[in-house]
Amino acid sequence: EDQVTQSPEALRLQEGESSSLNCSYTVSGLRGLFWYRQDPGKGPEFLFTLYSAGEEKEKERLKATLTKKESFLHITAPKPEDSATYLCAVRNTGGFKTIFGAGTRLFVKA
Amino acid sequence: SQTIHQWPATLVQPVGSPLSLECTVEGTSNPNLYWYRQAAGRGLQLLFYSVGIGQISSEVPQNLSASRPQDRQFILSSKKLLLSDSGFYLCAWSPRDQETQYFGPGTRLLVL
Numbered sequence: 001e002d003q004v005t006q007s008p009e010a011l012r013l014q015e016g017e018s019s020s021l022n023c024s025y026t027v028s029g030l031r032g033l034f035w036y037r038q039d040p041g042k043g044p045e046f047l048f049t050l051y052s053a054g055e056e057k058e059k060e061r062l063k064a065t066l067t068k069k070e071s072f073l074h075i076t077a078p079k080p081e082d083s084a085t086y087l088c089a090v091r092n093t094g095g096f097k098t099i100f101g102a103g104t105r106l107f108v109k110a
Numbered sequence: 111s112q113t114i115h116q117w118p119a120t121l122v123q124p125v126g127s128p129l130s131l132e133c134t135v136e137g138t139s140n141p142n143l144y145w146y147r148q149a150a151g152r153g154l155q156l157l158f159y160s161v162g163i164g165q166i167s168s169e170v171p172q173n174l175s176a177s178r179p180q181d182r183q184f185i186l187s188s189k190k191l192l193l194s195d196s197g198f199y200l201c202a203w204s205p206r207d208q209e210t211q212y213f214g215p216g217t218r219l220l221v222l
Contacts, residue, residue, distance in 0.1 A: 004153070032209040043200050043213035087153070091209050096142065096161075097169060098211065100153035
């Protein structure tokens with residue numbers, strides 16, 4: 001069964017303190033791995049799609065990487081406005097269902 | 111550019127009452143459309159998806175239903191709400207031949 005596990009559940013950082021969020025996944029055949037940012041009370045905002053092991057994508061202070069078993073979202077020198085819940089999701093090659101992890105809540109203190 | 115709308119933003123309904131949530135997408139044609147529910151502190155759960163007008167697939171058996179009367183309109187309904195139907199409902203779309211989904215602002219439903 002396809003599965004996505006995110007860790008840690010919550011992460012508290014000081015402004016400027018770089019760190020990484022982990023997304024471990026099990027899927028029969030990977031069609032895509034997705035990262036989203038979600039602010040309280042709002043819909044998820046798309047960040048990245050990764051398709052194959054070794055792929056990397058960057059956007060401002062965020063960098064996503066992918067291996068055959070996990071993905072990392074690296075946050076470099078975070079700012080308080082980076083505080084949000086970060087969601088990871090995978091879609092297999094067999095259909096339309098996308099499996100989401102429970103998310104990592106990131107708190108960045110000034 | 112593409113835009114996705116959901117309404118209402120917030121809804122408080124009594125148990126046993128009907129439900130209708132609407133989602134529309136602008137700036138694209140023939141999108142795939144999705145309904146998700148998000149419970150507090152949990153991941154998104156896919157409820158329904160649609161690849162075309164009148165074509166609905168259900169992922170979770172429950173007292174909810176979905177319809178797609180027009181190409182860019184997706185409706186989530188219930189005849190009688192349960193307390194367990196409370197949650198944050200999200201509509202999403204993806205281009206016909208792509209995997210990435212783009213989400214709407216969501217509807218927070220509270221059933222009392």
